[in-house]
Amino acid sequence: xxxxxxxxxxxxxxxxxxxxxxxxxxxxxxxxxxxxxxxxxxxxxxxxxxxxxxxxxxxxxxxx
Amino acid sequence: xxxxxxxxxxxxxxxxxxxxxxxxxxxxxxxxxxxxxxxxxxxxxxxxxxxxxxxxxxxxxxxxxxxxxxxxxxxxxxxxxxxxxxxxxxxxxxxxxxxxxxxxxxxxxxxxxxxxxxxxxxxxxxxxxxxxxxxxxxxxxxxxxxxxxxxxxxxxxxxxxxxxxxxxxxxxxxxxxxxxxxxxxxxxxxxxxxxxxxxxxxxxxxxxxxxxxxxxxxxxxxxxxxxxxxxxxxxxxxxxxxxxxxxxxxxxxxxxxxxxxxxxxxxxxxxxxxxxxxxxxxxxxxxxxxxxxxxxxxxxxxxxxxxxxxxxxxxxxxxxxxxxxxxxxxxxxxxxxxxxxxxxxxxxxxxxxxxxxxxxxxxxxxxxxxxxxxxxxxxxxxxxxxxxxxxxxxxxxxxxxxxxxxxxxxxxxxxxxxxxxxxxxxxxxxxxxxxxxxxxxxxxxxxxxxxxxxxxxxxxxxxxxxxxxxxxxxxxxxxxxxxxxxxxxxxxxxxxxxxxxxxxxxxxxxxxxxxxxxxxxxxxxxxxxxxxxxxxxxxxxxxxxxxxxxxxxxxxxxxxxxxxxxxxxxxxxxxxxxxxxxxxxxxxxxxxxxxxxxxxxxxxxxxxxxxxxxxxxxxxxxxxxxxxxxxxxxxxxxxxxxxxxxxxxxxxxxxxxxxxxx
Numbered sequence: 001x002x003x004x005x006x007x008x009x010x011x012x013x014x015x016x017x018x019x020x021x022x023x024x025x026x027x028x029x030x031x032x033x034x035x036x037x038x039x040x041x042x043x044x045x046x047x048x049x050x051x052x053x054x055x056x057x058x059x060x061x062x063x064x
Numbered sequence: 065x066x067x068x069x070x071x072x073x074x075x076x077x078x079x080x081x082x083x084x085x086x087x088x089x090x091x092x093x094x095x096x097x098x099x100x101x102x103x104x105x106x107x108x109x110x111x112x113x114x115x116x117x118x119x120x121x122x123x124x125x126x127x128x129x130x131x132x133x134x135x136x137x138x139x140x141x142x143x144x145x146x147x148x149x150x151x152x153x154x155x156x157x158x159x160x161x162x163x164x165x166x167x168x169x170x171x172x173x174x175x176x177x178x179x180x181x182x183x184x185x186x187x188x189x190x191x192x193x194x195x196x197x198x199x200x201x202x203x204x205x206x207x208x209x210x211x212x213x214x215x216x217x218x219x220x221x222x223x224x225x226x227x228x229x230x231x232x233x234x235x236x237x238x239x240x241x242x243x244x245x246x247x248x249x250x251x252x253x254x255x256x257x258x259x260x261x262x263x264x265x266x267x268x269x270x271x272x273x274x275x276x277x278x279x280x281x282x283x284x285x286x287x288x289x290x291x292x293x294x295x296x297x298x299x300x301x302x303x304x305x306x307x308x309x310x311x312x313x314x315x316x317x318x319x320x321x322x323x324x325x326x327x328x329x330x331x332x333x334x335x336x337x338x339x340x341x342x343x344x345x346x347x348x349x350x351x352x353x354x355x356x357x358x359x360x361x362x363x364x365x366x367x368x369x370x371x372x373x374x375x376x377x378x379x380x381x382x383x384x385x386x387x388x389x390x391x392x393x394x395x396x397x398x399x400x401x402x403x404x405x406x407x408x409x410x411x412x413x414x415x416x417x418x419x420x421x422x423x424x425x426x427x428x429x430x431x432x433x434x435x436x437x438x439x440x441x442x443x444x445x446x447x448x449x450x451x452x453x454x455x456x457x458x459x460x461x462x463x464x465x466x467x468x469x470x471x472x473x474x475x476x477x478x479x480x481x482x483x484x485x486x487x488x489x490x491x492x493x494x495x496x497x498x499x500x501x502x503x504x505x506x507x508x509x510x511x512x513x514x515x516x517x518x519x520x521x522x523x524x525x526x527x528x529x530x531x532x533x534x535x536x537x538x539x540x541x542x543x544x545x546x547x548x549x550x551x552x553x554x555x556x557x558x559x560x561x562x563x564x565x566x567x568x569x570x571x572x573x574x575x576x577x578x579x580x581x582x583x584x585x586x587x588x589x590x591x592x593x594x595x596x597x598x599x600x601x602x603x604x605x606x607x608x609x610x611x612x613x614x615x616x617x618x619x620x621x622x623x624x625x626x627x628x629x630x631x632x633x634x635x636x637x638x639x640x641x642x643x644x645x646x647x648x649x650x651x652x653x654x655x656x657x658x659x660x661x662x663x664x665x666x667x668x669x670x671x672x673x674x675x676x677x678x679x680x681x682x683x684x685x686x687x688x689x690x691x692x693x694x695x696x697x698x699x700x701x702x703x704x705x706x707x708x709x710x711x712x713x714x715x716x717x718x719x720x721x722x723x724x725x726x
Contacts, residue, residue, distance in 0.1 A: 030632075
């Protein structure tokens with residue numbers, strides 16, 4: 001699921017760049033890219049929440 | 065080496081835990097005593113006037129400083145009297161002072177509209193004669209021309225304000241309490257940021273005991289730094305303003321504008337160095353990645369994106385050479401950034417929902433396992449209220465509020481008011497309460513909600529823009545109830561204190577606004593910040609309030625769908641890519657905060673963050689530095705507040721008694 005979410009997000013991002021650079025930046029294409037990104041982000045968070053207990057054993061280290 | 069993935073909730077919790085060095089308390093005592101009552105009197109009669117005056121002079125109300133000033137004086141009195149102050153008392157005083165300073169700002173709208181109604185902008189946009197009498201008396205009335213808030217002309221605006229205040233107290237106390245019970249008691253959400261506030265009261269309560277701890281030393285260092293800075297930034301202009309027609313500003317307030325200096329290589333870029341270096345303390349406290357990513361993004365926006373992409377492609381097309389930061393910012397805003405900002409805010413809402421909806425699902429599944437969740441039982445002696453009573457109070461408060469708005473704007477469709485009051489407000493508040501409960505901050509806001517509503521209602525009169533609207537959010541306030549719980553302060557004592565302080569603040573606030581207004585016109589040279597900002601605010605308000613007129617709105621015209629979509633999609637892409645490459649989500653909040661912003665306003669915060677990250681942490685160690693942080697910030701705020709209040713008091717007295725012969 002993590003790879004699927006990453007793939008969808010990257011596809012959405014590329015589509016947005018294409019819509020801005022080659023499709024005149026029309027809002028319809030941009031929003032289509034946003035829809036794809038939204039699906040990817042929701043999948044990412046659902047995976048993150050429900051996978052949390054399985055993958056995380058120790059607490060995180062500070063990154064400041 | 066591959067980065068380890070951290071869930072967003074864990075990431076924010078980890079930051080919050082740095083400040084949470086003590087567990088919660090489960091024994092409750094009243095915070096309202098005779099000593100606190102006299103402290104509250106001090107707040108009402110001295111601190112709020114100073115904060116109102118400061119807001120006109122420097123643009124800062126001292127809202128952060130004033131509570132600490134009150135509390136430090138209170139603890140000193142306790143020490144000199146060989147008695148002790150409990151943390152419940154100190155938190156109560158902190159809370160009341162914060163409320164006092166905040167409520168002082170509400171009265172400012174009287175002065176603002178008395179200025180606005182006679183501005184050339186209001187006249188040219190044909191607003192001046194359409195401002196309702198329940199907002200401000202007519203521009204040629206005696207009450208406005210003689211700058212007299214106590215004149216009978218002001219009876220209607222002040223009466224409406226008082227009724228709104230009463231109904232608002234009913235709604236907010238009951239609404240916040242109900243949501244607190246749902247999120248903190250029923251769902252057991254952690255409220256990760258609440259312990260930070262509780263720490264300040266703990267630090268100062270310790271000073272009145274027999275043994276002084278490190279907190280007092282750190283607080284004193286912060287206080288001395290604050291005194292020095294406060295004298296330079298606030299004291300010198302305030303005191304010199306007493307003797308001279310033009311006050312001396314060692315550092316120009318509020319910024320030094322470099323926009324015209326950079327226009328040669330960065331046309332349309334803005335850079336105004338904000339001179340309030342007290343912001344460094346926020347840089348100490350805020351997470352380093354947020355401050356850094358915010359600054360870098362702002363620099364890229366103003367030095368690359370604006371001049372080399374948006375300007376070259378004629379997206380920013382209104383700018384002309386020679387404009388200052390205010391005009392450049394306004395044109396850039398109208399050309400692009402306002403539209404982009406709408407999309408950006410929607411992306412924040414969506415990201416918030418994407419983070420919180422899976423949590424709700426997870427909470428539901430984990431509820432079955434954990435026996436603690438799902439119970440509305442309250443800890444003993446917390447001073448809780450019956451839920452049915454609070455529900456009834458909220459219904460009365462909201463029903464009365466809707467009636468009041470309907471009386472103000474009788475032709476506006478009642479169905480919209482009822483929908484916002486009884487559907488939107490509870491849902492919006494619940495979402496915010498949950499995000500505060502999990503992440504300690506708000507993530508959900510629908511931009512331009514009023515404008516969209518007015519378009520849908522087909523209501524074209526301008527009076528609706530001046531009326532309050534029942535789209536409220538009680539979610540943020542739930543955190544305050546959690547702080548009460550952590551400090552062991554009974555809820556009943558907090559409610560009693562709120563009701564006790566209210567009449568003091570209402571009376572003293574109106575009197576002080578009247579007195580300050582009598583000293584000199586607002587805006588004028590005596591009040592440099594409002595003199596600089598209010599004219600442009602008047603233009604903005606005119607643009608906003610006429611935005612839907614005759615379907616020929618400058619603001620609506622400035623909003624372009626493709627730019628809104630760009631703001632929405634680009635920020636989702638940034639968020640998504642950060643997730644894909646396993647970077648902390650708080651980078652996203654920094655980037656969002658920095659896009660399109662003026663980097664000059666962030667320099668002080670950046671300095672603080674760099675000093676903290678590369679010197680202080682190495683010097684003191686991470687844990688100790690994050691223990692020192694809130695106490696140092698509190699001390700600094702206290703020092704600035706002391707010097708600010710002191711010099712402002714001298715200035716107030718001098719201006720009241722000295723009659724200049726020229």
